[in-house]
Amino acid sequence: DGGITQSPKYLFRKEGQNVTLSCEQNLNHDAMYWYRQDPGQGLRLIYYSQIVNDFQKGDIAEGYSVSREKKESFPLTVTSAQKNPTAFYLCASSNLGRYGYTFGSGTRLTVV
């Protein structure tokens, strides 16, 4: 079955560490997105990419980085510059012009 896979499901980061969250899709979707979810704040866009080797900052890109070397993959790195990284991270993909997202099951990142 086609879908979008995020790993790991749970991730723990020490202060000062960079960590990378994986997002892979086999839907042949053009666009991919990273959102951060915090209680009471809904989903906030971190980065998105509409085509391989190109990506744009969202509303809260500071302290995060991404790459899009393959159509199927859009990893997110949470750097040590992100001061409050504890959150639930959601990856999504869409077929441009078809409207609406398919979401992964999320990664819960906790700073210890």
Next chain:
Amino acid sequence: AQSVAQPEDQVNVAEGNPLTVKCTYSVSGNPYLFWYVQYPNRGLQFLLKYITGDNLVKGSYGFEAEFNKSQTSFHLKKPSALVSDSALYFCAVRATPYNTDKLIFGTGTRLQVFP
């Protein structure tokens, strides 16, 4: 500025009663509107969307939503609530300019259905 508002943090309803989860939007041009549902520690699942056409849109699990242009609203409804409908519901609008599929999400409404 483009935005989506979900004015209720939580909606409580008894099983078997009708439910409404409210959403209003602000976007220039014709809106593309969506509802998603999220169960604990899971990603969001698509429920329904309005792009054009009939103002009443039917979606998954017996949910429907009514687009009201004059009130800039897209409220989610179900005639008879189930305990299993208890979840977090998000309204979203496609951002303009329309050269991307970016969605702007509301803050979510927690629906609690009591037996």
